[in-house]
Structures are given as C-alpha cells and as structure tokens.
Amino acid sequence: MIAVLVIDMQNAYxxxxxxxxRRDEIVAACNSLTSAAVDAGAKVxxxxxxxxxxxxxxxxxxxxxxxxxIFRGSEQxxxxxxxxxxxxxxxxxxxxxxxxxxxLAMRLGNWGVDTVVLAGISAHNCIAQTAADAFAHNIKVIYxxxxxxxxxxxxxxxxxxxxxxxxxxNVLPLEEIYPLLALVRSP
Numbered sequence: 001m002i003a004v005l006v007i008d009m010q011n012a013y014x015x016x017x018x019x020x021x022r023r024d025e026i027v028a029a030c031n032s033l034t035s036a037a038v039d040a041g042a043k044v045x046x047x048x049x050x051x052x053x054x055x056x057x058x059x060x061x062x063x064x065x066x067x068x069x070i071f072r073g074s075e076q077x078x079x080x081x082x083x084x085x086x087x088x089x090x091x092x093x094x095x096x097x098x099x100x101x102x103x104l105a106m107r108l109g110n111w112g113v114d115t116v117v118l119a120g121i122s123a124h125n126c127i128a129q130t131a132a133d134a135f136a137h138n139i140k141v142i143y144x145x146x147x148x149x150x151x152x153x154x155x156x157x158x159x160x161x162x163x164x165x166x167x168x169x170n171v172l173p174l175e176e177i178y179p180l181l182a183l184v185r186s187p
Contacts, residue, residue, distance in 0.1 A: 002184055003043040003113040004144075006030050007098060007120035007127060009083050010048050012069065012076035016151045019121065023080060029147035030119050031084045033174060038086075040181035043111050047091045047098045047120070047130075050077050057094040096129035105137050115140040117177055119147035123156035131163055141169040144177055 009030060014023045034044045050072045051057045062068055070076045079085055091102055098104050108116070116134055118127050118141060127148055131141045143160065150156040163169050 001043070001112040002037075002115045002117060002181060003045060003108060003111060004033055004037045004117045004119065005045050005047055005098060005130065006034060006083075006088075006147075007047045007118065007130060008049055008122065009046070009080050009120050010070065010076065011078050011080055012049075013121045013149075013151075014080055015076075018151045019149050022149050024082070026121075026147060026149045027080055027082045029144065029174060031082070033117065033119055033144050033147050033177065034084055034086075034088070036174075036178050036181050037117075040184045042181050042184045043113065044086075044088045045091055045107070046079065046085060046088045047093060047104075048077065048079065049094065049126070050092045051094060059095060096126045097133045098126070098130040099133035099137065100129075108137075108139065113139065115142065117142045117144050117181075119144040121149050122152075123148050123150035124152050124159045128156075128159045128163060131167070131169055135163075135167040135169070141167070142177060142180070143169065143171040145171050145173050147174065 014020050037044050049070050051068055051070050053071050058068055091104055093102050116139055134141050
C-alpha cells in the first residue's frame, strides 16, 4: 500500500523568497498528487510543524538562538492558500522528521503502508529526515520531484543523492508516480 505524505506546506516556509516564487507551482503539484492518490484509493496525510510559545517544543537551534517559529494557532502554522486539505488526516511534528516523537509509524502500519510518496518542504531538511527514518522503519520512499521545494538547492541535491544511492530511494516525476498509485486498486 502507498501513502502520500505532504510535509510542511505551511505559510511560514513560503516566507523565504526562493520558495515564495515557486509556491503556486509546488501547491499545484501537491494538489495533483493528492487528487491522484485519492482517485486511486491511496492514503494521504498532511504533516505540519507546530511549536509552543513556552519553548517546550523548540529544537536545539531555536533554543540557542532564543527564537521560536511556527507557533500553534499562528498564521505561519496554517497550510498555504490553495492547498487541497479536504478531510485528510493530519500529523503535527516538532522536529524535521515526521517520525520523531509522533505516531506516524503506527498510523502507516495500521494502513498497511509499505511505500510513502513524499511531497512538500524542504527537500534537504524535513523531507530528507522523514525519508531517512522511513528507511529505518523498512518503508520504501519515492520523492515526488515537482511537488518538493527547497530554499537550498545545493544541499537538497547532495542529500537526495546520498539517500537515493544508499537507501535505494527514488526521485520520480509525477507522471511516473501516477501509474504506481493506480496499482493500489489492483488485486
């Protein structure tokens, strides 16, 4: 079974000019991917980062800089305008990996998922950390090329090159992912 994880498609991340300029393109690609997944009967989950103002959920760099980010209930924490959210289940995380400190592994196990398609922000951080932890859970990973953004293209290229080589994960265009989703309905 395949599940699509749309990670950190939140207003805060698109404050970065390099991502802001690609926002509509990435949103459209994510929407195309999730629509195809729903049509195929695959599961979709929206993953977002949310922190508390009291510093209890802050990461080490946030604590060292004494600067919080993406606080619960803030405009920054909201999903970007135009992203299809439907009734998709949601997962809140406080670290780069969607697996760290969450029940993601249990949810995917309950769905019978053995492969995840990753989309969202940011290729060299949250996408890469989630992918590495998926590998640790024996879950295959496919990166949806058009549906992933980054503010650091050089770091993203380097990290994805390592993950695709070492963990045998694939970066595929949406046109190659759609037929894989269609297999979900096949007996």
